[in-house]
Amino acid sequence: MYDSLHTNDQLTDDERELASMVRDFADEVVAPRSYEADRTHRLPLDVVAQMGEMGLFGLPFPEDVGGQGGDYFALCLAIEALGRVDQSMAITLEAGVSLGAMPVFRFGTDAQKADLLPDLLAGRSLAAFGLTEPEAGSDAGATRTTARREGEEWVINGSKQFITNSGTDITRFVTVTAVTGEENGRKRISTIMVPHGTPGFTVEPAYDKVGWNASDTHPLTFQDARVPVGNLLGEEGRGFANFLHILDEGRIAIAALATGAAEGCLEAAIDYAKKRTVFGEVLSSRQHIQFTIARMQARVHNARLAWHHAARLRDAGRPFKVEAAIAKLTSSDAAMDNARDATQIFGGNGFMNEYPVARHYRDSKILEIGEGTNEVQLLVISRALGLHG
Incomplete structure (x- = not known):
């Protein structure tokens, strides 16, 4: 059979070795569990833990923050290898890195990085990104979720939908986009991290989906959910x-x-x-x-x-x-x-x-x-x- 991995001369030896390693893991560990995970709509967290031990969640991050010192291409090689046998596991990795850890790495303070990245990059915890709303999908600028500042807290109200990795037993927080004011007639949209267990923050029951059944996906609601001002991720108004x-x-x-x-x-x-x-x-x-x-x-x-x-x-x-x-x-x-x-x-x-x-x-x-x-x-x-x- 045509072997796309070993006939691809665009890969370095290290890249080919990584792709081969994840492909073997997908065949030997992920694939045998895929049917049952899909049927029961359950994300196998023990498999997620193994992915973390392999360093997959830390692939595109530098070693000084707990990563593997690789690049985004390496991450995508791993995602492709997983997607070949189980898209639910592949999207868990993709969202855990691209939407969970990457915003913290790119826009977080040194303190936020030191606190959150070690567990995220080791796969010991997951984070989600709450952007989509009932009236704001492709038109993300139509965000209605609000966050008003009261003293040293943000008070968040609104809802999000279709949020991946938002309700697992190892989900630590969700980064949400919220309107924090207006400037020149336009909404100032900021990103704020809301830890699990925050009063007023509810992870609603999981969706009954057509596919990606083992992937963890929930709607979220916020009713006067209060978090410290320091949970702002990046500059205020730069969230979008x-x-x-x-x-x-x-x-x-x-x-x-x-x-x-x-x-x-x-x-x-x-x-x-x-x-x-x-x-x-x-x-x-x-x-x-x-x-x-x-x-x-x-x-x-x-x-x-x-x-x-x-x-x-x-x-x-x-x-x-x-x-x-x-x-x-x-x-x-x-x-x-x-x-x-x-x-x-x-x-x-x-x-x-x-x-x-x-x-x-x-x-x-x-x-x-x-x-x-x-x-x-x-x-x-x-x-x-x-x-x-």
């Missing part, structure tokens, strides 16, 4: 701008996850087509199946090239916003298309949740929606081309 930078990075990571999902579907389709006999002939002998699988391979190849390019630009300190949008668009389409084709090749078996392609079929749809819908990616790309409405 800071979030946009974090979101651009996150789109690369989602692209890597989607590439892994597309490859998982490809591998499953190849294996099944070679074993399945129909009308006395092996399924893979039929040209239509051969061409379908060939297109699946092309999608994986293009998706991987796209996120590799965006991640290399990001790590080189060069602009990457448009390339991240292209990667997210290309790879999420690849994941959804490959899931659809793989399910069709599997026939009735593809409709059974015990098969990975069925789970990928359900899971992959959110890849076209989360971290900015594909329509938003098209908007980013078209604006970069000078096409303004």
Whole structure:
């Protein structure tokens, strides 16, 4: 079988070793647990702990804050390897790093970093990022959650929805975007960390989702939730701008996850087509199946090239916003298309949740929606081309 890992001459030896290590972990530890975790809607925290022990949550952070001294490309390699067998575990890592720890690392004070990063980067605790609201999704500037200052406290009121890693037993806090005032007629949006257990902060029951069933996702409500002024993350009024930078990075990571999902579907389709006999002939002998699988391979190849390019630009300190949008668009389409084709090749078996392609079929749809819908990616790309409405 075509081996995309070992034929990729764009990887360094260290990168290839990391990808191989996480791939083996995914096959040997994650995959055998995936069906039961999906069926019971439970995130296996013991597997999360193992991921922490492997250093996956600390990959893109320097050693002096408890990280592994790697880069964002290394993180995305790990996310792709996990996404190939279980998107729920991959998004747990992606959100734990990109939305949980990265805002603290980028915008936190020295005291906040010293307090929070060691456990976050070791996978001993998780953090979430509360942005989306019932009336503020792609239009994040429509945020209605408010935080008013009373003495040395922020008093927070509002609600958030679809928040990943927000209700696990090891979730330590949620960073929320909130309106803290107005300036020149515009909302001043800030980011504030709200620890679990804060009175007035309620993690509502988990969603009953179409996919990503083992991923922890909740709506959140805030009713006069009070936190110290020192829980402000970054400069007041810069929360939205800071979030946009974090979101651009996150789109690369989602692209890597989607590439892994597309490859998982490809591998499953190849294996099944070679074993399945129909009308006395092996399924893979039929040209239509051969061409379908060939297109699946092309999608994986293009998706991987796209996120590799965006991640290399990001790590080189060069602009990457448009390339991240292209990667997210290309790879999420690849994941959804490959899931659809793989399910069709599997026939009735593809409709059974015990098969990975069925789970990928359900899971992959959110890849076209989360971290900015594909329509938003098209908007980013078209604006970069000078096409303004």
